Amino acid sequence: MEHVVTSNPYFGVFVLFLLTFGAFIVTTIIARLASRALAAKNTEKIKLSVYECGPEVTKQPNRISPQFYLFALLFLLFDVEIVFMFPWAVDFKLLGWFGFAEMLMFILLLTIGFIYAWKKGALEWHNIK
Numbered sequence: 001m002e003h004v005v006t007s008n009p010y011f012g013v014f015v016l017f018l019l020t021f022g023a024f025i026v027t028t029i030i031a032r033l034a035s036r037a038l039a040a041k042n043t044e045k046i047k048l049s050v051y052e053c054g055p056e057v058t059k060q061p062n063r064i065s066p067q068f069y070l071f072a073l074l075f076l077l078f079d080v081e082i083v084f085m086f087p088w089a090v091d092f093k094l095l096g097w098f099g100f101a102e103m104l105m106f107i108l109l110l111t112i113g114f115i116y117a118w119k120k121g122a123l124e125w126h127n128i129k
Helices: 011-038 066-083 085-090 092-119
Strands: none
Touching: 066 085, 066 092, 085 092
16 A cells, blocks of 8 residues: 655645545535426416517617727727736736837837827727618
8 A cells, every 4th residue: 555645735735635525516416406406397388478568579670889899908908018017017026128128119019009090090989770
């Protein structure tokens, strides 16, 4: 019989990870079984019928402009890029002039992308007609 090496400082973390994963699986299975056992299973004809109220449903006459998608995508792009500046700000003194020059290049690239999007009209809010 072999001896299990527990001298590694991360052995306890690994054991806790396995226990947590096992507890997650067991909890998920119990929740699924309990919900299936306790769910109401009375299916009436009126409950299964289509709910209709108001005017008759038709296809949407106007399409949603791709401008909304583009605007949201640009927002996410520039918003996520700002997140990259926080670690730089924390280690500003440690990085020195090299880190400062890298951040200036990063901001320059963001500014070029912003000006390009602006010139292409991606930031204009158009009305849907």
